Amino acid sequence: MTDNLQFDGQGRLRHLLTIEGLSRQTILDILNTAESFITVGEREIKKVPLLRGKTVVNLFFESSTRTRTTFEIAAKRLSADVININPGVSSATKGETLLDTIRNLEAMHTDLFVVRHSQSGAAYLVAGHVPAHVHIINAGDGAHAHPTQGLLDVFTIRRHKGDFDKLRVAIVGDILHSRVARSQIHALAALGVPEIRVIAPKTLLPTAVESLGVRPYTDMQEGLADVDVVMMLRLQRERMHGAYIPSEQEYFNLYGLTAAKLRYAKQDAIILHPGPMNRGLEIDSAVADGPQSVILPQVTYGIAVRMAIMALIMGGAPETEPAARRRAG
Amino acid sequence: MTDNLQFDGQGRLRHLLTIEGLSRQTILDILNTAESFITVGEREIKKVPLLRGKTVVNLFFESSTRTRTTFEIAAKRLSADVININPGVSSATKGETLLDTIRNLEAMHTDLFVVRHSQSGAAYLVAGHVPAHVHIINAGDGAHAHPTQGLLDVFTIRRHKGDFDKLRVAIVGDILHSRVARSQIHALAALGVPEIRVIAPKTLLPTAVESLGVRPYTDMQEGLADVDVVMMLRLQRERMHGAYIPSEQEYFNLYGLTAAKLRYAKQDAIILHPGPMNRGLEIDSAVADGPQSVILPQVTYGIAVRMAIMALIMGGAPETEPAARRRAG
């Protein structure tokens, strides 16, 4: 997977496939553009005409109403027409290939595909075959990447913690299978976070995870010690039935984020979760709904970040104000 | 369930959860506003900009394409953006709670939830947890209420019968399990209908049904005698397999509305049905499609009534003309 597939000849972002390989400045451009969209969601009329007359296709081979909804809302607030397609129940069953599906849709003069697929690399495959005027956003491909989630997470952190260069961040849960974790690590690293930790049972840590620039922990007390940000991952319940986890109860006891465990972190640490939460499994409700949680703000920011990405890759981003840019510097 | 959850501090309707507890004037305000929307459906361009830039979420935990379509059309004619979500096939399967689903959607700055759920009280539960700027319409919760149906029914009656204060109305069918019947009874009572009857086999009548202010009948001849309005209910076929009904044929013989039984009612009696109809079970086609049927006008008025409710609770209702108000008085 060549990351430069994401950029056009002039070095402008054309697709968003992964955070790996994005420069600090590119990420900051996205965050700054998202800042300018935050107010759109707070207006009486939550709509700007940036993508009027454009056709955005939500192409969700792996179904996720929640993620699809965030992209649908983001696109409609930009005034685009949105087509929702769940090919799992359509052409795929007719034996059509992924690329034939894409070629057909792009022949209809669609402008942007938001692609979610259970196989790593699917969005890359698509991006490698579309003409110059078609743009791709990866909304999750297998265990590989979920870049919009990673970007809304760092947007959330910046909103609540300001600069990145003094932060200690812990990512907790199923690091091994998580595309979210991978995108978070790339984003945090690119933004210069000096200490990124991952906390998980050994069975859920990738081998040689240190090569990603993170410090692995298998103990919550040690891993959470003095962190500024706790990023919880969703635990797929289907992992429960393998050799990964002894039992839900034991997982919760050891790795579930509770008020007691949270005390190991800094007093003003914030808690993130990509949702949907398994309350009582990876996170206790007292913490999920407590004062340190920024889980719902993440959702709000997620719309602005997705609007920013859509606007930027389609070349229609509004001018970001110098003030916002300075603040981010 | 506290009914005043429906009103804000200034006594304005904020959610529509049930007709129970609505004043006669509030109901008339809704009907009068609906009158002003009737013409929108008849225009060349069936669109008004009242809810432009608002996001309406159809949240149908219990699926109903017909009802969802009426709300979708109503919202789009008000220029809102509409998101259709059927959580039965999404986050619910991921173990997310109803309230987490709602909190997530409201964090996306959505403005109105149209909620349908198989459990009584679901829309109340939601309304009790949303911030002030989010509005809820109950599109049917278990056997409890279906207020928009009740309101479009009384709108239909007013359009065809004028004033309510001399009417004799019979509701026929599965009163016991019907949220539609409950909402109809509350609406008719609030509007001062002097005689409300319910007709059903004993097994389908609630105990102490008289406490609702209605007269129970188990015989169609007696119950339909001299009524002005016959409101048929849809019979759920799954009731057939219990102890409720001996057989479909016997039910039709005793309670199915036929031309012969209709003769017991006044000659100019009108017939309503919420749809979808079981032709040959609770109603005969000759009656359903006959000159006294107002079943299709109900559907037409249903769009206007739903537009009115959406506009009113979101504070964007157009001025209703004094003339319409006078006529309704």
Next chain:
Amino acid sequence: MTDNLQFDGQGRLRHLLTIEGLSRQTILDILNTAESFITVGEREIKKVPLLRGKTVVNLFFESSTRTRTTFEIAAKRLSADVININPGVSSATKGETLLDTIRNLEAMHTDLFVVRHSQSGAAYLVAGHVPAHVHIINAGDGAHAHPTQGLLDVFTIRRHKGDFDKLRVAIVGDILHSRVARSQIHALAALGVPEIRVIAPKTLLPTAVESLGVRPYTDMQEGLADVDVVMMLRLQRERMHGAYIPSEQEYFNLYGLTAAKLRYAKQDAIILHPGPMNRGLEIDSAVADGPQSVILPQVTYGIAVRMAIMALIMGGAPETEPAARRRAG
């Protein structure tokens, strides 16, 4: 099925149910109007306000995401509101009849139904029961007709071959069960194509197929000899398990379009396919993706043709320029 159901009292096209019975001039009017919409898809803002405030219902009893998407995009580019309904999973399961579903939707002041149904004649049945202001487009009814496909196919041929009156055209595949083939034959015949051939194994040719004005062939070499246009049909894999076809491999050997067989046709012959393709069954990838293939342009033109049909039957077609009309003459 009376074809004049398609026309109003003034002889204007009111529904599009079948190409059978359409005059050459009516078809040319559609193609010329489609020409004027081709540029809309190439604009920065791909939207015209012709159907603003109209409600288009995609009523797909037989599910087809691909075809539904083309109509949804076409309607949205005309600024209509679009409602997608798949009654297979809704009212149909509640026992409502097709006509009750239609009557309900039209009572909501919807303007256009795009109907797809597995039974031949379904769109006719609907068209026979709607009021004057409601329009129907047949998006495929059983083995009977798929007129928008037939029209986009002749649009494609005209774009690449110019006039019709010297063309030799071959339709290859399951002629017996194909509504696409039927619509193509009617369109080609009406436009004056002097030689229309069908090529298929005997088991997939209708008896007395010559009565349609076509020449049957069972051999590809003979059938493709010197043709200008090759129209491939999609082979339904379920036919494989009957007495129709010995095996997929043998079908491909005898009737699959390969580079070798294509050499029998004229050197500049074009290849059409309605999609989705079974690569390696009815068509080889080398041909499907080769220089003579116009399969993707078909998809592009399909949007313009569907926009044209919607605009024409709803009386809102833009003026077609005399130039376009002359060119088509």
